[in-house]
Structures are given as C-alpha cells and as structure tokens.
Amino acid sequence: MMPEFSIDSAEKLARDMDWNLLRTFVILAKSRSVTEAAEKMRLKQPTVSSALKRLEDRLGKRLIDRSPGNFRLTKAGELLEKEAVEIHGAILRLNTLMRETVDEVRGHVQIAMASHVISPLFDNTLTEFHKTYPYGTLTIDISASRHVIEKVMARRASMAVCLVRDRNPALEYKRLFREYFGLFCGPSHPLFGLEGLTKADLAGHSTVSFVTDHMSDALRQVTLMRADADLEDRVVGTSANLEEVRRLIIAGLGIGPLPIHVVKRDIEDGHLWRLPPFEAPPAVDVYVVWNPKARLNRAEQAFLDLLLAQIEKTPLSEREYI
Known part of the structure; x- marks a missing residue:
C-alpha cells in the first residue's frame, strides 16, 4: 500500500x-x-x-x-x-518563451517609452540591433512614465526608457542621457520675439505643462523653474505627451517647459520662442529600466546588452543634450 x-x-x-x-x-x-x-x-x-x-x-x-x-x-x-x-x-510571457524553444534566434522586443525621447545613442542601438539580429522584431509603445514603469514591473514590456520619480527596489536602472529644460511660448503669445526679457517679464502669465510637473514627481526641477519665474499658479493645459504640450504652447495657451535639444528646429522655424531663465536650466535624467526577475528572450537580452554596452562606453558628457 x-x-x-x-x-x-x-x-x-x-x-x-x-x-x-x-x-x-x-x-x-x-x-x-x-x-x-x-x-x-x-x-x-x-x-x-x-x-x-x-x-x-x-x-x-x-x-x-x-x-x-x-x-x-x-x-x-x-x-x-x-x-x-x-x-x-x-x-x-509563457507564449513568448514557448516560441523560443522552437526558434531560439528569433524574438520580439517590447519597449515601453516616454513620449518623444531624442537620443542618438538609443537610435544607434536600434541600428546595431537590426544589423546584428535581422530576425528580431521590436515594438515601441508610448505612454506616461508612470505607466511605462508599471508595464516593466508587470513584465508586459521588455524594458522601459523614461523619467523616474521613485526607484522601485525590484527593478534595475541605468541613466541613458540627461536633458535640459527651458521655458517657451508660441507665435501668438505677447512675449514671442521679444529680446532682452528677464524672469520678471514672465510673472502672472498663464502656463501649460506635463502631468508629471509637480513637486512630488519626476519633473520637480521643472516645477521649481516655473515657480521661480512667478508664472500663474493655475496650469491651463496639461498632457503626458511631449508633442501635445508643444501643441498647447504653439497654440498660445501659455508658457510651458520643453527639452531644449528637442525643440531646436521649432525655434529655427519660428514656431517657438525661448524665454528666461537662460542660465543653469534644470536637468532631467532619462533612464533605461528593466525587471531582473523577467526571463528575457534572446532578442530582448541582446537589445538590452547592446544598449547597456553603448551607455558604458559613452561618457556622460556625450550623453548630455542641450
């Protein structure tokens, strides 16, 4: 028995x-x-x-x-x-893992990303990945940084590229680049095109910004810049998407913050006008974030390895965009 x-x-x-x-x-x-x-x-x-x-x-x-x-x-x-x-x-992720047992040289990389990330280093990684692993495929999904982090934590994304407010000890972080923010207005704004402006000239003007632009979130330094300029406390328009914040500024709803390196062409084309402060603009870091507990397929691991290698061999001074 x-x-x-x-x-x-x-x-x-x-x-x-x-x-x-x-x-x-x-x-x-x-x-x-x-x-x-x-x-x-x-x-x-x-x-x-x-x-x-x-x-x-x-x-x-x-x-x-x-x-x-x-x-x-x-x-x-x-x-x-x-x-x-x-x-x-x-x-x-079981379906992905089962596919890997059949064809280990193929795989899909799901990248969750904050809106309008401009980084030559990241773009170079995309190029190198495609040349080295031509059967690998990628999807880049855009959403607010907090949702991007949730996707990585829940293993619905291979990795994230985003702003970071608080670090989750269950995740790994590596700074990809540093960008600097300035204040801008659009063509219909009364300050557009004026030279010799000071911060005092911005006082009381309406403002637009990102949903993460407050003291307890990732754009805290940008919040401090807006407060120092004595802009109107009430934010008349917000978005999690950089392109939509840019749209609100160009449409004349108010003065708003944008990464300086991202909008250089808009300044040249007369769509945006940079406003004070011009000295010591606030710096914001953008990170690569991944879940060390997630079992990555070969394509995911290859892309992450390539990206981290690019970061390691590139000094931060060459990853600062202004």
Missing part, C-alpha cells in the same frame, strides 16, 4: 489555486468598484463578486474592504496585488 503524503498549506494552496481568480483580482485592485471591474472584463457583477469571495475563502483573508462608501485594498490585498501582478505578467 502506497504511503500517504502530507501536503503543507503552501503546497495545497499552489495546487488548488485557480489562476483566473488572481487575474480577476488584479483588475479589481485597479478599479473603484466590483461593477467597474465587471465592466472592464465584460462580465456580470455577481460573477466578479463570487470570484472575489472564492479567492478570499481560499486565502482565508479579507482582500478588499467593501463596507458602505468604501472600496479599498486591505493590507492583505495590497500584498497580494504586488505578487499577483508579477504572476500575471509571467503567465502572459
């Missing part, structure tokens, strides 16, 4: 866990109600409520406080969300 093996609680949980419940919980954690989560998943509300109850019963913990007027994660729910996001990302 075969001996009966005892199974500890952790092994039993792993054996009995329905992974679809974790997927449902990931969506619930980013929603404001069960109804909203059900709409996102195109399911009926009772189905999602039942899934949440089954998961809570399985874990023996209340995961979401659903008391009247409240819908927020409990401490147990916050811990589970962090783990569930990684598990969900790993499952999504």
Whole structure:
C-alpha cells in the first residue's frame, strides 16, 4: 500500500489555486468598484463578486474592504496585488518563451517609452540591433512614465526608457542621457520675439505643462523653474505627451517647459520662442529600466546588452543634450 503524503498549506494552496481568480483580482485592485471591474472584463457583477469571495475563502483573508462608501485594498490585498501582478505578467510571457524553444534566434522586443525621447545613442542601438539580429522584431509603445514603469514591473514590456520619480527596489536602472529644460511660448503669445526679457517679464502669465510637473514627481526641477519665474499658479493645459504640450504652447495657451535639444528646429522655424531663465536650466535624467526577475528572450537580452554596452562606453558628457 502506497504511503500517504502530507501536503503543507503552501503546497495545497499552489495546487488548488485557480489562476483566473488572481487575474480577476488584479483588475479589481485597479478599479473603484466590483461593477467597474465587471465592466472592464465584460462580465456580470455577481460573477466578479463570487470570484472575489472564492479567492478570499481560499486565502482565508479579507482582500478588499467593501463596507458602505468604501472600496479599498486591505493590507492583505495590497500584498497580494504586488505578487499577483508579477504572476500575471509571467503567465502572459509563457507564449513568448514557448516560441523560443522552437526558434531560439528569433524574438520580439517590447519597449515601453516616454513620449518623444531624442537620443542618438538609443537610435544607434536600434541600428546595431537590426544589423546584428535581422530576425528580431521590436515594438515601441508610448505612454506616461508612470505607466511605462508599471508595464516593466508587470513584465508586459521588455524594458522601459523614461523619467523616474521613485526607484522601485525590484527593478534595475541605468541613466541613458540627461536633458535640459527651458521655458517657451508660441507665435501668438505677447512675449514671442521679444529680446532682452528677464524672469520678471514672465510673472502672472498663464502656463501649460506635463502631468508629471509637480513637486512630488519626476519633473520637480521643472516645477521649481516655473515657480521661480512667478508664472500663474493655475496650469491651463496639461498632457503626458511631449508633442501635445508643444501643441498647447504653439497654440498660445501659455508658457510651458520643453527639452531644449528637442525643440531646436521649432525655434529655427519660428514656431517657438525661448524665454528666461537662460542660465543653469534644470536637468532631467532619462533612464533605461528593466525587471531582473523577467526571463528575457534572446532578442530582448541582446537589445538590452547592446544598449547597456553603448551607455558604458559613452561618457556622460556625450550623453548630455542641450
């Protein structure tokens, strides 16, 4: 007669866990109600409520406080969300890993990137990658820096190129380049084309900017520059996309910050006019970010290795753009 093996609680949980419940919980954690989560998943509300109850019963913990007027994660729910996001990302990558076992020389690189990154070093890496690995493919997905980081953490992107506010200890960071910001206005603005302006001339004028332009985010130095210029406190237009902030400035909605090296052609063509301060413009670093726990395919690893090698051999002085 075969001996009966005892199974500890952790092994039993792993054996009995329905992974679809974790997927449902990931969506619930980013929603404001069960109804909203059900709409996102195109399911009926009772189905999602039942899934949440089954998961809570399985874990023996209340995961979401659903008391009247409240819908927020409990401490147990916050811990589970962090783990569930990684598990969900790993499952999504299984298809890629299985492809690799069939054809190890091919692979796809998913790069999550902040808007309008201008870097000759990055462009050179793209060229070298294509020449060296002609069967490798790439996708560059543009979104706000905070969403870019979320994609890398959840393993929905191979790597990110973006601004960084707070470093997540679970991720790796390498500075790609440093850019400098100035203040600009468009052709219809009353300060456009005027020479000899000082910061005092900017006082009280309306302003536009990036959604990350505040004291607690990645563009803190830009926020300080705007405050020092005594611009109007109210920001009349914002966007996460550099091209759209540029559009708002050119359209005359207000004075706004842009990376100086990115808009040189616009200045030459008469679309933008640079305003004070001209000395010591604020510096903002752009990073390559990747998840060391993610199992990269050969193309992903090759691209990351090429990019990091380019960074290592290029002094920072040659990666400062102004």
